[in-house]
Amino acid sequence: MESKGMNNHIKVGMLGIGNVGRGTYQALEMNHDRILETTGFDIEITRILNRHPDKDRGIDIPKEKYTADVNDIFNDPEISIVVELIGGIEPATEYMAEAIRHGKSVVTANKAALAVNGKYLAELAQEHHVLLRFEAAVAGGIPILTSLTTALLSNSFTDVQGILNGTTNYILTQMSEYGKDYAEVLKDAQAKGFAEADPTADVEGFDAANKLSILISLVFGLGVAPDKIPTQGITAIGSEDIAYAKESGYNIKLIASARERNGKMNCSVSPVMMPLSHPLASVSNEFNAVFVTGNAVDSLMFYGRGAGPLPTGSAVLGDIIGIARKQGKDSAYDLVPQLRYDSGLEYSEESTSKFYVRMTVTEKPGVLGKITTIFGNAGISVEAIQQKPPYDKNGERLATLIFILFEVERMQLMNALDEVLKLDVTKSIDNVIKVEE
């Protein structure tokens, strides 16, 4: 028991009560007594910033907990932890900063604010000797940040690969399992509440890039703003690509990836053909997973729910308990997890990989020769070529060509594809997807 003789009533102020706020409140209601028994902490959410106390949220929250004035929370001396669940960059960042200035530790699930303002907030927290925690911001309920910054701290990591966005993983899984096309599955996902009305942040990979930016800071100690991460979404994935992947032993996944080789770190968010033998290939539907490789622990994968009120609430609550355990000590010595931006690792735009390229060409003799000559001149080796049965379109005889190319630098490939596109026989370059070995 960690309880005896301490002031164990932990009062928490919560900013916002959307899905994650509701999940956090519910997870605490469900497990309050167990947490008290195991840790000795009597955790209570005493104040909630919200302008609509009368809205029905399906849970019973006493009205006197609500306030429309955030200063009621900042100025409450009994509140030692502020949970920020408003989302978005502002006013969330300023609210977190103000809570820190008032000597309160902060827990947040806000990946967008952290990816952009993590350095500012981490330094401010250190200066004020309070804690900043954000397990819920990456991969929801999966305890990846805590693990990386505690039990796994004895490793130097070379690779981080994650399926960090449930919406896109759901769409890709459904396309693959039922042979439906992207637009159809998206519509279905929206109807089921798995995708937002405006799905841009998810399907274009921006949400995954925010999370990857946070992981890069924790794992590699580098600050890479999300808009500096090469990011490719899933909107161009067609049923032809899915079909090729299936018949060749791959699953297409949207992978957020960062790796270090010889002191240089490169990263990207993009669709990848993952071989079925890779544990990430069998992560389906709305599930998330993070696969890391450390120099001692070797390969590890964490799998679970990356979203949803209760799983995300579980992570928020875990952070609250973590802070409660450290309060009253010199918390500046226990800043876990540790965002770092100064490792001195070099950021590199270079990234070599095997690639899958799908293109549409006029069906006539000599086409393949022209294209492979361009690849050859660019020093790009072809591992496999597949030609689909030709078809007629607008009076032209067309064919789909699929190339699998050996390891090549992405920019080198893009330059060669520019040349290919200039050929009069080339109608379009339809897709370029990384292939994992």
Add this chain to the structure above:
Amino acid sequence: MESKGMNNHIKVGMLGIGNVGRGTYQALEMNHDRILETTGFDIEITRILNRHPDKDRGIDIPKEKYTADVNDIFNDPEISIVVELIGGIEPATEYMAEAIRHGKSVVTANKAALAVNGKYLAELAQEHHVLLRFEAAVAGGIPILTSLTTALLSNSFTDVQGILNGTTNYILTQMSEYGKDYAEVLKDAQAKGFAEADPTADVEGFDAANKLSILISLVFGLGVAPDKIPTQGITAIGSEDIAYAKESGYNIKLIASARERNGKMNCSVSPVMMPLSHPLASVSNEFNAVFVTGNAVDSLMFYGRGAGPLPTGSAVLGDIIGIARKQGKDSAYDLVPQLRYDSGLEYSEESTSKFYVRMTVTEKPGVLGKITTIFGNAGISVEAIQQKPPYDKNGERLATLIFILFEVERMQLMNALDEVLKLDVTKSIDNVIKVEE
């Protein structure tokens, strides 16, 4: 940085230098500077208990670190952490107890000693205000214990299922992938060093039962001695069972399982037919994984290397860092992970499941009727029956029958099978395997 102004030179004494000891020493050599930079702790293994300093271990350890007298470590006031890597129950337990009595925190990878003496050691550590940590004892490098007792503490867990033994998982994977039989694969595994000369502890499930006993204490707060856990190994798994699993969409895995329903906890180690859609089904070869279900976080899986010098060394080193972070504070309030034995949950021997039963019978009309009548009278429903082509043996016409039975209490099934065995047409009950839905 957690470093400034503290005494950051952490001196560690190590008992034993076998595989895990070597891995710990190497992992520290590889990552010492990074750990120092990230945490401020200058960790050094200063003394090693070993009687053979001249043996070549493939690493360069200064001879003056070795001692043949364990008291040199207990009585060294500069050593604050003792790492026990001797294995076995004694003298390991007594050495750990003596280290604790000398005011030293203890890290161990010793599942056998913990499963039997965990309560004694945890209470002793608490009494002496030192820490006892053992991440490496369950699932090697996978940070399951740390996660359960920190980030996931906000959950009530209902289910824990683990592939906790790499040797048996390797054997089952090879049997399934190459259609080889048990004896052949075991021999091959022994030649490759994946199985010990005496494989009993692994193949009979005893090693997994030790680890499950530790997990039960952490997750359910109950003390269940390993020899009280119903344990069935993999030695009876035949190629017929593997073949049936493959054609029916299952993989057979040795699953260590504990679950709570309505305040009662039951547990077992046994082969289980896992549906291919379950994440545990695709954990292959020597890899381990732990799948848990919490009331907030829902399903989570942790996957990685459960053995091997460096992965296990990674976990040992993670524990050393964790203790270093807490030293100088009132560590009794930070006993993480927390072994508990007093949750008041009821231990239950009851365990219902779907079952697969394979038996050999004389091939004659009416056999099926007799057997299904016995099942019917016992209240057991049959989901599927499969009869293999009959064959002749010692002048008799025999056939293999496979039954899939709906949810049934294990003892109820065993009693019914006793009746089946009394029929003159029944030659043998060849295997009984749980089936996961």
